[in-house]
Amino acid sequence: MTSFFKRTLLACAVAGVSACGGSNTTSNTSSVExxxxxxxxNGVMDDYENPALDVTSRAKNLISLLSLExxxxxxxxxxxxxxxxxxxxxxxxxxxxTFAIPELGIPAMVLADGPAGLRISPTRDNDTGSYxxxxxxxxxxxxxxxxxxxxxQVGDAMGEEVKEYGVxxxxxxxxxxxxxxxxxxxxxxxxxxxxxxxxxAASIVNGVEAHGVGTTIKHFVANNAETSRMWLDxxxxxxxxxxxxxxxxxxxIEASQPWAIMTSYNKVNGVYTSQDEVLxxxxxxxxxxxxxxxxTDWFAGDSAPAQMQAGNDLIMPGxxxxxxxxxxxxxxxxxxxxxxDRNLQRIVETLLKSPSYNDYAYSNxxxxxxxxxxxxxxxxxxxxxxKNTNHALPIQSDTKIAAFGNTSYDFIAGGTGSGDVNEAxxxxxxxxxxxxxxxxxxxxxxxxxxxxxxxxxxRPPKKHFFELQSPLPEFSVPEALLSDAVEASDVGLITxxxxxxxxxxxxxxxxxxxxxxxxxxxxxxxxxYHKAGKPVVAVLNTGGVVEVASWREHVDAxxxxxxxxxxxxxxxxxxxxxxVNPSGxxxxxxxxxxxxxxxxxxxPGKPTSEETVKDPYIGLFVGKHMQFDYVDGIxxxxxxxxSFNVPVAYEFGYGxxxxxxxxxxxxxxxxxxxxxxxxxxxxxxKGKLPGKEVxxxxxxxxxxxxxxxxxxxxxxxxxxxxxxxxxxMLTFSxxxxxxxxxxxxQRAWVVEAGDYTFHVGHSSQNIAQQVTVNIPESxxxxxxxxxxxxxxxxxxxxxx
Numbered sequence: 160m161t162s163f164f165k166r167t168l169l170a171c172a173v174a175g176v177s178a179c180g181g182s183n184t185t186s187n188t189s190s191v192e193x194x195x196x197x198x199x200x201n202g203v204m205d206d207y208e209n210p211a212l213d214v215t216s217r218a219k220n221l222i223s224l225l226s227l228e229x230x231x232x233x234x235x236x237x238x239x240x241x242x243x244x245x246x247x248x249x250x251x252x253x254x255x256x257t258f259a260i261p262e263l264g265i266p267a268m269v270l271a272d273g274p275a276g277l278r279i280s281p282t283r284d285n286d287t288g289s290y291x292x293x294x295x296x297x298x299x300x301x302x303x304x305x306x307x308x309x310x311x312q313v314g315d316a317m318g319e320e321v322k323e324y325g326v327x328x329x330x331x332x333x334x335x336x337x338x339x340x341x342x343x344x345x346x347x348x349x350x351x352x353x354x355x356x357x358x359x360a361a362s363i364v365n366g367v368e369a370h371g372v373g374t375t376i377k378h379f380v381a382n383n384a385e386t387s388r389m390w391l392d393x394x395x396x397x398x399x400x401x402x403x404x405x406x407x408x409x410x411x412i413e414a415s416q417p418w419a420i421m422t423s424y425n426k427v428n429g430v431y432t433s434q435d436e437v438l439x440x441x442x443x444x445x446x447x448x449x450x451x452x453x454x455t456d457w458f459a460g461d462s463a464p465a466q467m468q469a470g471n472d473l474i475m476p477g478x479x480x481x482x483x484x485x486x487x488x489x490x491x492x493x494x495x496x497x498x499x500d501r502n503l504q505r506i507v508e509t510l511l512k513s514p515s516y517n518d519y520a521y522s523n524x525x526x527x528x529x530x531x532x533x534x535x536x537x538x539x540x541x542x543x544x545x546k547n548t549n550h551a552l553p554i555q556s557d558t559k560i561a562a563f564g565n566t567s568y569d570f571i572a573g574g575t576g577s578g579d580v581n582e583a584x585x586x587x588x589x590x591x592x593x594x595x596x597x598x599x600x601x602x603x604x605x606x607x608x609x610x611x612x613x614x615x616x617x618r619p620p621k622k623h624f625f626e627l628q629s630p631l632p633e634f635s636v637p638e639a640l641l642s643d644a645v646e647a648s649d650v651g652l653i654t655x656x657x658x659x660x661x662x663x664x665x666x667x668x669x670x671x672x673x674x675x676x677x678x679x680x681x682x683x684x685x686x687x688y689h690k691a692g693k694p695v696v697a698v699l700n701t702g703g704v705v706e707v708a709s710w711r712e713h714v715d716a717x718x719x720x721x722x723x724x725x726x727x728x729x730x731x732x733x734x735x736x737x738x739v740n741p742s743g744x745x746x747x748x749x750x751x752x753x754x755x756x757x758x759x760x761x762x763p764g765k766p767t768s769e770e771t772v773k774d775p776y777i778g779l780f781v782g783k784h785m786q787f788d789y790v791d792g793i794x795x796x797x798x799x800x801x802s803f804n805v806p807v808a809y810e811f812g813y814g815x816x817x818x819x820x821x822x823x824x825x826x827x828x829x830x831x832x833x834x835x836x837x838x839x840x841x842x843x844x845k846g847k848l849p850g851k852e853v854x855x856x857x858x859x860x861x862x863x864x865x866x867x868x869x870x871x872x873x874x875x876x877x878x879x880x881x882x883x884x885x886x887x888m889l890t891f892s893x894x895x896x897x898x899x900x901x902x903x904x905q906r907a908w909v910v911e912a913g914d915y916t917f918h919v920g921h922s923s924q925n926i927a928q929q930v931t932v933n934i935p936e937s938x939x940x941x942x943x944x945x946x947x948x949x950x951x952x953x954x955x956x957x958x959x
Contacts, residue, residue, distance in 0.1 A: 195208045195210060196264070197264075198264020205220060205224070206220035207221035207263075207511075208264075214512065215508065218503075221507050221511075222503045230499050231483075233507070234474060234502060234503065234506070235258075235477030235481050235482050236258075236476040238477055239457065239476040247267075247269045247270075249325055250324060250325050251280040251283050252278065252279040252280030252290075253269050253272075254270050254475075254577065255477070256270060257270075257473070257506070267515065268513050268515055269327050271321070271328075271329060271330060273329050273330055273333075274347055274363070275296065275579075275722075276295045276580035277292040277321055277324060277326065277580065278292070278579060278580055278581065279581065281583075291582055292582065293317075293534055293580070293582060294534070294582035294724040294725040295313055295580075295724045296313075296723045297721055298333060298346065298347055298348055299349060300722065300724075300743075301313060301541060303541040303721065304537060304540040304743060305744050305853040305877050306540060306877050309536070312533055312537075313363065313534070314365060314366020314367045316529070316534075317329065318369060319370055321367060321370065322519065323524060325514070327515050328372070328418065329375065330377065332349075332359070332360045332364070332377075333378065334359070335347075335356075335380075335382045335423075336356065336403060336407065337350060337351040337704075337747045338791070338796075339758045339762040339763075340703055340756060341664050341665040341762060342385065342665070343384075343662070344659070345659070345747075346573070346574040347574065347578045350746035351746070351795055351796030352872050353402070353403055354873070354874075354875075354897070355875070356410075357406065357407040357414065358410060358411075360376055360415070362415075364376065365415050368415070368418065372513075372514060373451075373509060374418060375454065376408065376411055376417050376421070377422075377423070378424070378456060379420050379443070380405055380432060381404045381425060381432075384425075384763035384764060384787060385661055385663055385664045386763040386785070387763075387766075388423075388424040388662075391424070391426065391763070391764055391785045392785065393425050393789060394789065394949040394950070395427060396789070396949065396953050397901065397948050398793060398865070398900070398901045398903060399792045400947050403795050405442065408443075409447050412448065412449050413447075413448075419509065420443070420452075420454075421454050421455070422439070422459060423459070424456050424459045428947065428948065428950065429949070429950050431460045431465075433466050434461075434466050435469055436469040436470060439453055439469050440470040441945040442944075443470075446944055450505075452509050453472050454475050455475050462484070463482075463484045463485050463488075464484055467499060472503070531725065531726055532726075534724045534726045534730075535730045538723030538724055540742055540743060541743045542718060542719065542734045542741050543719040543721075543744060544716070544717075544734070544816065545699075545711075545717040545718070545814075546716050547716045547815050547817075548715045548716065549694070549715060551650070551694040551715035552735060553735060554597070554735055554737075557597075559649045560592055561599070561645070562600070562607075562652045562654070563644075563653045564654035564656070565654075566588075566655065566698075567654040568587055568589050568604065569587060569656075570586065570588055570654075570656075570700055571701075572585040572724050572725050574659050574660050575626075576661035579660070580724075582725040585728075586726055586727060586728035588652065588698060589604060591727075591729045591730075591732035594732070595733075597732065600644050600647050603636070603643075603644050606636070606637075606640060607634055611634070614632060625660065625661065625662055627660045630656065630658070633674065636683075641684065642687070645688055645691050645693065648693075650695070651684050651693065651694075652696050653681055653684055653695060653698065654699075654700055655697065655699055655700065655701070656701065657699075657700070657701035657703065657705060658702060671705055671706055673710065678709070681695075681713050681714065682713055686713075695714045695716075696735070697714040697716070697718070698719075698720065699718070699721075700727070701721065701722070704747060704748075707749060707808050707809070708751045708752070718734065737817060740849060742851035742852065742877070744812050744814035744853045746811070747796065747811065748797050748810060748811045749810075750800070751807060755807070761790055762787070763787060766783045767784045767786050768783060771783060788953045791955070791956060794868060797812075797870070798868035798870075801924065802870075802958045803958050810925075812853070812855050812923045813923075814853070817846070818847065818883070819846040820843065820844055820845065820881075821845050822921070823840070823928070824841040825840045825927070827932055835893065835895055837892055837893075838892075838893060839888060840854055840919050841886050841888050842878050842886065843881075843885070844882065844886075845883075848883065849882050849883065850881060851880050851881070853921070854878070854889055854891075854919065854920070855872060855921070855922065855923070856873050856891050856893070857917070857920075858915055858917055863900075863913060865902055865911060866900070874892065874897070875891075876890070893917075896940055898910050905939065907939045907940070907942045907943060908943075909939055910934060912934055913934065914932070914933050915932050915934060916929050917932070
């Protein structure tokens with residue numbers, strides 16, 4: 160049995176705690192012998208120690224034993240160490256931990272970052288072992304699979320690593336909306352669509368939490384820009400707020416009920432999300448039915464007592480002045496101790512089911528080999544084939560390749576910052592080709608390797624962990640070497656790489672748009688290969704959307720593997736060689752130009768003051784007070800491009816295959832509820848190769864009185880691998896809530912009367928069949944309790 164301090168006055172004095180107050184509730188064990196751990200060494204079984212009692216009762220008992228000082232400690236984390244990145248002695252490199260209370264036998268919970276895998280230190284002082292974690296594909300790549308079952312498998316693999324490395328709460332998944340392609344953390348998020356975002360997040364949650372560890376969906380809510388994120392005020396009209404930005408979280412909660420939710424840095428409509436009681440108590444808990452704990456992002460907000468009042472249960476990473484502010488607020492009567500107890504109830508209930516509390520003997524030996532194979536499968540299924548002229552792909556195994564572009568030799572597994580993973584290796588494109596025994600032109604490889612090594616040696620060391628270093632200059636291939644490459648190879652591969660991370664948003668020039676050097680490389684390589692009658696394939700190893708319209712005609716094929724994690728190169732080559740038929744589909748739109756995005760002129764907000772401000776704790780957060788008006792309203796992503804008839808480079812849901820599919824026999828079956836339907840569709844493989852197809856269901860609602868997009872996604876499904884000439888029948892369920900729009904006037908989600916057309920197809924713009932149904936009377940689906948309006952209405956765009 161673990162040795163703990165005895166709960167006596169002497170023990171309290173030794174522990175430096177002002178009191179051990181509270182009632183000493185014990186369980187009657189005279190008639191039944193119950194096995195328990197005497198955590199406080201008092202010789203009896205207190206209710207919190209009784210495993211037979213429900214967790215609510217146990218948590219209440221433990222809270223009753225806490226002094227005010229102990230409560231303030233449990234409500235805040237243990238702090239932050241920049242050099243080690245996190246703040247956990249148990250798991251070096253973890254993002255933080257809660258306080259232990261040794262006199263009561265309460266251990267600390269360990270919190271570690273995600274979302275592309277567990278982020279902890281791979282090495283430890285005075286330890287020859289390694290503690291690598293698997294780098295899985297970024298969230299945008301996972302969403303591109305449109306395969307919730309596969310994403311659950313990814314979550315399952317993540318969950319084993321979380322548990323076996325001694326972590327209790329995984330700070331993932333992220334699920335903010337891709338409202339603007341320059342948002343710096345889009346790679347951590349799934350999609351521009353709340354249904355895709357919500358279902359993908361729920362899949363990760365369910366996979367991870369099957370292991371008895373927790374997840375943390377984030378960042379609640381509207382964390383859609385990194386510039387001045389701690390001082391940014393997002394102004395959003397209520398319909399857009401509920402239909403676009405809150406809806407994904409609501410879907411994830413309904414489908415998974417995660418252990419924790421992390422609030423965002425920003426304000427929404429004038430109030431920090433971590434200090435917004437209406438948002439956290441009325442919307443999140445009363446309307447959405449959320450049951451778990453809520454924590455801050457690291458150093459978010461500006462008032463610990465206000466966070467307590469709002470129902471933001473846990474303040475991370477936790478600082479001494481925040482604990483003192485909570486104690487002072489209780490003592491001066493501005494904050495009720497019962498409010499602390501309410502928040503503690505949610506923290507302690509989470510603690511009681513954590514591996515740390517239950518003395519789980521973690522191994523530090525997760526099955527990394529098996530997880531690498533899961534990562535490879537997910538990465539391959541998330542690859543999107545954007546263009547494939549004259550069957551340039553797949554290549555044959557004996558095809559000779561010449562690889563151009565720095566990133567061909569140094570693949571980007573994932574983004575930077577807290578979303579980074581310390582993996583054992585990253586397989587580059589060239590590594591993957593070598594592993595598949597595809598010949599690669601060596602003189603070109605040697606030239607790139609030497610150039611990149613020399614340029615990397617000139618680069619100054621990173622100032623801190625979170626710094627996103629500028630990319631190396633692109634190697635300019637000498638004309639003679641290019642000629643040799645064309646002669647010696649059958650296909651030219653050009654890789655364009657992009658990275659991003661927290662603290663800064665992406666730039667338009669030399670980021671969203673390609674650099675002059677990259678455009679010149681594409682033009683020169685394509686011209687040389689085409690002169691010889693040979694194809695060129697472009698690869699986009701990016702975390703987000705880039706401009707393609709100006710150069711895509713130069714190349715024969717474009718492949719988008721995103722950032723596919725540590726197995727990215729192997730997964731991409733699986734697709735390039737046809738071992739895997741590409742079935743990824745875009746979960747975010749590729750516009751023709753950045754200026755086509757409806758928020759291009761307002762992102763990432765406008766300064767409301769010229770004063771430069773800095774966070775008071777570590778000094779890394781620097782910015783200005785900003786206001787970001789969500790002028791696009793509900794018209795985000797494809798909802799905008801389709802409703803306003805703005806042409807795009809590649810639409811939402813788009814993606815090619817090496818085979819051809821047809822969709823037929825679409826039927827819409829009503830239910831007892833006049834606004835709920837079951838839709839069926841037959842999917843047939845009409846080509847010559849096996850493959851998978853994603854089928855998407857959109858709805859066009861009647862014009863009515865409420866703003867509506869021309870089409871909104873209401874369901875999707877993915878087939879198994881279909882052999883040529885085979886068919887699979889897919890079934891989709893559509894609920895009234897998915898058909899409803901939010902009415903600010905009625906304070907409700909409403910299905911307006913009229914004709915609803917279901918579009919069943921391959922993408923938002925490639926519709927195979929349509930079926931129209933009539934709903935004769937308007938239906939109030941759900942009343943809401945809270946009003947969520949900006950200080951002044953936002954002037955939104957409108958197609959009318």
